[in-house]
Amino acid sequence: MTVSEDFTGLTGRFRGELLAHCYRMLGSAEEAEDLVQETYLRAWRSFDGFEGRSSVRTWLYRIATNVCLTAIERRGRRPLPSGLCGPAQDMEAPLVAGPEVPWLQPFPGALLAGEGEDPAAAAVSRAGIRLAFVAALQYLSARQRAVLILRDVLEWPAAQVADLLGTTTTAVNSGLRRARAQLAQALPAEDELAEPAEPDRRAVLDRFAAAIQNADGSALAELLREDVALEMPPLLTWFTGRQTVAGFIAAYFLTEPGGLRLVPVMANGERAFAVYQRDPSRAYHAHAVLVPTVTATGIARIIAFQDTGLFGSFGLPQQYRAGSGPAPAQD
Numbered sequence: 001m002t003v004s005e006d007f008t009g010l011t012g013r014f015r016g017e018l019l020a021h022c023y024r025m026l027g028s029a030e031e032a033e034d035l036v037q038e039t040y041l042r043a044w045r046s047f048d049g050f051e052g053r054s055s056v057r058t059w060l061y062r063i064a065t066n067v068c069l070t071a072i073e074r075r076g077r078r079p080l081p082s083g084l085c086g087p088a089q090d091m092e093a094p095l096v097a098g099p100e101v102p103w104l105q106p107f108p109g110a111l112l113a114g115e116g117e118d119p120a121a122a123a124v125s126r127a128g129i130r131l132a133f134v135a136a137l138q139y140l141s142a143r144q145r146a147v148l149i150l151r152d153v154l155e156w157p158a159a160q161v162a163d164l165l166g167t168t169t170t171a172v173n174s175g176l177r178r179a180r181a182q183l184a185q186a187l188p189a190e191d192e193l194a195e196p197a198e199p200d201r202r203a204v205l206d207r208f209a210a211a212i213q214n215a216d217g218s219a220l221a222e223l224l225r226e227d228v229a230l231e232m233p234p235l236l237t238w239f240t241g242r243q244t245v246a247g248f249i250a251a252y253f254l255t256e257p258g259g260l261r262l263v264p265v266m267a268n269g270e271r272a273f274a275v276y277q278r279d280p281s282r283a284y285h286a287h288a289v290l291v292p293t294v295t296a297t298g299i300a301r302i303i304a305f306q307d308t309g310l311f312g313s314f315g316l317p318q319q320y321r322a323g324s325g326p327a328p329a330q331d
Contacts, residue, residue, distance in 0.1 A: 007043075007044060007047050010056045011040065011043060011056060011060060014056070014057055014060050015036065015040075016111070016112055018036050018039060018060060018061070018064050019032050019033065019036050019111050019112075020032075020107070020111075020112060020129055021061065021064055021065075021068075021149065021154075022035045022036055022039075022064055022067075022068055023107050023111075023129070023134070024128060024129065024134055024137060024145070024149050024153065025065070025068035025069075025071075025072065025137075025142075025145055025146065025149065026068060026071060026072065026075075026078065027077070027078035027104040027105065027134055027135070027137070027138055028078055028102070028104070028105045029105050029106070029107045029108060029111060029313060030105065030313070031071065031075075032107075032111075033111070035064065035067050035068060035071060036064065038067050039060060039063045039064040039067050042063050042067070043059070043060060043063055058160070058164070061150075061154075061164065062164045065146050065150070065164060065165070068142070068146070069142045069143065069146060072142035072145070073142060075102060076102070077138040077139070078102050078103060078104040078105070078138055079101065079103070079104060079135075079138055080103070080104050080135050080231050080233060080303065081098075081231045081232070081233055081235065081236050081237070081238040082229065082231055082238055083135070083138065083139070084098070084101070084236060085236060085238075087229070087238050087239055087240040088237050088238065088239055090244075091239060091244045091245075091247050091248040091251070093237060094237070095235050095237045096235065096236045096237050097234055097235055097236065098233075098234055098235070098236040099234055101233075101234065101236075103233040103234055103305075103307075104131075104134065104135055104138065104233070105305065105307075105310065106131065106267040106268055106272065106289055106291055106303075106305055106310065107129060107131075107134075107267060107268045107269075108265070108266070108267060108310075108313045108314045108315075109265065109266025109267065109269070109314075110266075110313070110314070110315055111313070112129075112269070128149065128152070128153035129268050129269045130268050130269060130270065131267070131268045131270075131291055131293075131303065132187060132293065132301075133187065134268070135186075136183050136186035136187045137149070137183070139182055139183070139185075139186045140179050140182055140183065143165065143175065144175055144178065144179040144182070145179075146161075146165060147161060147165070147172055147175045147176050147179055148176060148179040148180065148183065150164065151172070151176050152176070152180075158172045158173055158176075194295055194296045194297075195294065195295060195296060196294065196295070196296045201271075201294050202271070204223060204294050204298075204299065205271055205273075205292065205294065207219065207223055208220070208223055208292060208299065209262040209264075209273060211223065212249075212253070212254065212260055212262060212275075213257070213258065213260060213261060213262060214257050215250075215254040215255065215256055215257045215258075215259060215260075216254070217246055217247075217249070217250030217254050220246055220249060220250070220254070221242055221243075221246035223298055223299050224242045224245060224246060224298055224299050225242065225295065225297055225298040225299060225300050226241070226242050227240060227241065227242075227300070228240065228241070228242055228245050228298070228299055228300060228301065228302070229245070229300070229301045229302070230245040230248065230249070230301075230302050230304070231301070231302070231303045231304070232288075232303075232304045232306055233303070233305060233306065233307075234306065234307070235306070245302070258278065259277065259278050260275055260276065260277055260278070260287070261275070261276045261278070261284055262274070262275055262276075262290070263275075263276065263316065263326055265289070265314045265316070267289065267291050267314075268291065270291075272289060272290060272291045272292070273289070273290040273292075274286070274288075274289055274290075274311060274314055274316050274326075275287045275288045275289070275290055275304075276319075276320070276326065278322065282321070282322040283319055283320070283321055283322065284319060284320055284321075284322065284326075285308075285318065285319045286308040286311045286316070286317075286318045286319065287306070287308070288304040288305055288306045288307075288308075289304070289305040289307075289310050289311070289314070290302060290303070290304050290305075291303045291305070
């Protein structure tokens with residue numbers, strides 16, 4: 001066996017969970033892929049010196065975490081609009097763009113640990129990947145993120161985290177308490193996020209897609225919570241409240257039945273939608289990736305990522321003709 005084959009055999013199965021780890025740290029799937037590439041490059045260069053004093057997985061996480069810490073120091077955090085300003089009071093308020101903001105991005109399901117990989121690694125990839133959690137992580141410092149992810153998501157012992165970060169167990173435990181306290185302020189209360197059973201969740205999302213595709217504003221409003229929020233990065237402007245959110249969507253997007261088509265995808269481990277908009281020639285063009293948060297009392301939040309560059313990472317085309325349909329997506 002060659003050194004290259006040995007390295008690939010030992011490290012390749014951790015790629016999916018390392019991608020998820022870097023995404024949690026950075027909030028960008030694109031950056032996560034770049035940083036995992038850098039992680040493997042650094043690991044390859046130092047492979048001859050790897051003496052097995054820790055597991056290969058721990059060794060790779062040490063490299064990946066340090067790569068992420070450096071990247072965060074250079075680039076800062078990736079917010080959602082709600083992390084920068086308050087909601088607009090009027091749905092007719094001018095829409096203000098924030099093109100200079102490095103926005104939080106969704107995580108395509110195809111990037112999670114794939115078929116044939118270690119089931120334990122696949123489970124680690126999917127843990128702690130939900131969009132609300134990753135958005136809340138952006139409020140923490142780089143080292144706080146690392147401590148909280150390693151301790152609470154990956155469930156590493158405090159001593160192991162201290163060794164990875166080059167600090168003490170006492171410092172890790174203290175940092176974890178502060179990180180948990182800050183995260184609790186940024187995340188909605190658990191009872192607000194209580195989820196319906198999976199069949200009920202799927203039924204709500206099916207009705208949500210049908211309401212939008214049929215341009216049925218009343219049916220859409222019935223699915224929304226009274227305190228629902230709508231965010232549309234890269235727009236800084238965002239809205240809250242059932243009447244305002246439903247009215248805004250109806251006025252600007254539900255102009256005719258069939259004007260929008262929703263394709264199911266997986267984003268951040270949950271069902272989401274890629275939205276195509278029809279033009280006068282009857283062609284459908286990539287418009288946004290919708291990530292709804294479904295709770296037991298209705299849809300609590302809709303994040304519409306209006307970055308058509310995301311469609312490629314979800315395995316979808318930029319456009320297609322009416323009647324042909326886009327390429328298959330993850331469901």
